[in-house]
Amino acid sequence: MKPADFTYHRPDTVAEVTDLLSRLDDAKVLGGGQSLLPIMNMRLASPSHLVDLTAIRALRQFSETESGIRYGATTTHMMIEDQLVPDVTRGLLPHAASGIGYRAIRNRGTVAGSLAHADSSAEWPTVMSAVDATVQAASIRGVRPIPVRELLQGFFTTALDEDEFIIGVDVPRFAPDTRWGLYKMARKPGEFAESLAVALVRTDGVELWLGAARDVPIRLPNVEQALHAAGALELSELAEAVGADTGREGHHRQLHAVTVQRALQAAHQEATRV
Numbered sequence: 001m002k003p004a005d006f007t008y009h010r011p012d013t014v015a016e017v018t019d020l021l022s023r024l025d026d027a028k029v030l031g032g033g034q035s036l037l038p039i040m041n042m043r044l045a046s047p048s049h050l051v052d053l054t055a056i057r058a059l060r061q062f063s064e065t066e067s068g069i070r071y072g073a074t075t076t077h078m079m080i081e082d083q084l085v086p087d088v089t090r091g092l093l094p095h096a097a098s099g100i101g102y103r104a105i106r107n108r109g110t111v112a113g114s115l116a117h118a119d120s121s122a123e124w125p126t127v128m129s130a131v132d133a134t135v136q137a138a139s140i141r142g143v144r145p146i147p148v149r150e151l152l153q154g155f156f157t158t159a160l161d162e163d164e165f166i167i168g169v170d171v172p173r174f175a176p177d178t179r180w181g182l183y184k185m186a187r188k189p190g191e192f193a194e195s196l197a198v199a200l201v202r203t204d205g206v207e208l209w210l211g212a213a214r215d216v217p218i219r220l221p222n223v224e225q226a227l228h229a230a231g232a233l234e235l236s237e238l239a240e241a242v243g244a245d246t247g248r249e250g251h252h253r254q255l256h257a258v259t260v261q262r263a264l265q266a267a268h269q270e271a272t273r274v
């Protein structure tokens with residue numbers, strides 16, 4: 001199928017975008033188009049206006065910040081995977097990017113587009129929640145920071161206002177003692193996760209995030225506490241704690257427990273790699 005008719009806008013500046021979004025009814029911004037265009041082709045969305053961000057050079061750039069790095073909104077998955085932009089997470093972000101879809105998707109799909117799309121089974125919502133990233137959201141009212149953990153509000157639902165869009169994603173630099181592990185469970189390479197776990201191991205404890213279990217990525221406090229108390233857990237103990245954190249049972253509980261276990265193993269292996 002092909003999309004319904006729409007008017008295409010290709011502004012050169014952020015100010016033009018905020019102006020267009022404040023004036024136009026039923027407008028959507030276009031990042032890499034790797035989620036929006038298929039949805040439009042299937043007529044699940046029919047915006048009247050598309051505002052393409054990809055001609056705005058400033059949105060493809062990065063800058064160092066006091067706490068880490070700011071990626072422009074149209075930084076692609078490929079740019080992170082290939083380290084064409086700096087990484088402040090000791091390889092976590094490039095590794096996560098390399099697991100997204102396949103190369104053609106990664107060449108065009110953008111980090112901000114993925115966060116705005118807010119699919120809990122996608123890589124960036126879980127990974128950016130785990131690293132406590134913040135998006136910068138622009139509108140004619142100015143720019144405001146929104147932590148990714150607050151941006152993601154439900155299935156395909158964010159805290160962005162109708163006339164707001166993401167201009168940058170701030171990622172804090174990892175502390176020297178942070179080790180990471182990421183494990184994605186998918187039916188085959190190139191598919192969205194059925195379960196996606198990120199483990200951050202620090203000297204003062206373990207932080208765990210899980211995607212594809214609920215409508216938004218979630219932290220796993222029961223698993224973290226059980227690990228803190230016991231040091232290590234059998235898979236059955238892990239599954240019980242994962243069940244308490246996710247509300248999932250049976251096959252899904254087991255699937256997520258295995259994913260968390262493998263992310264933890266990867267984090268501990270990283271600790272011995274460095």
Ligand SMILES: Cc1cc2nc3c(=O)[nH]c(=O)nc-3n(C[C@H](O)[C@H](O)[C@H](O)COP(=O)(O)OP(=O)(O)OC[C@H]3O[C@@H](n4cnc5c(N)ncnc54)[C@H](O)[C@@H]3O)c2cc1C
Nearest residue numbers: 031032033034035036101109110113114116122123166191
């Ligand atoms: C076959 C296939 C396999 C895929 N597999 C995976 C996978 O394994 N893992 C994964 O994580 N993703 C996967 N994806 C999705 C891909 O990563 C998309 O690139 C991503 O979800 C959306 O990014 P985009 O830049 O293409 O956004 P678009 O498609 O352009 O936009 C998506 C939504 O975000 C909004 N938006 C875009 N940019 C902004 C912005 N700067 N500010 C505010 N709103 C914005 C749009 O209006 C739209 O609502 C897959 C996609 C396909 C087609």
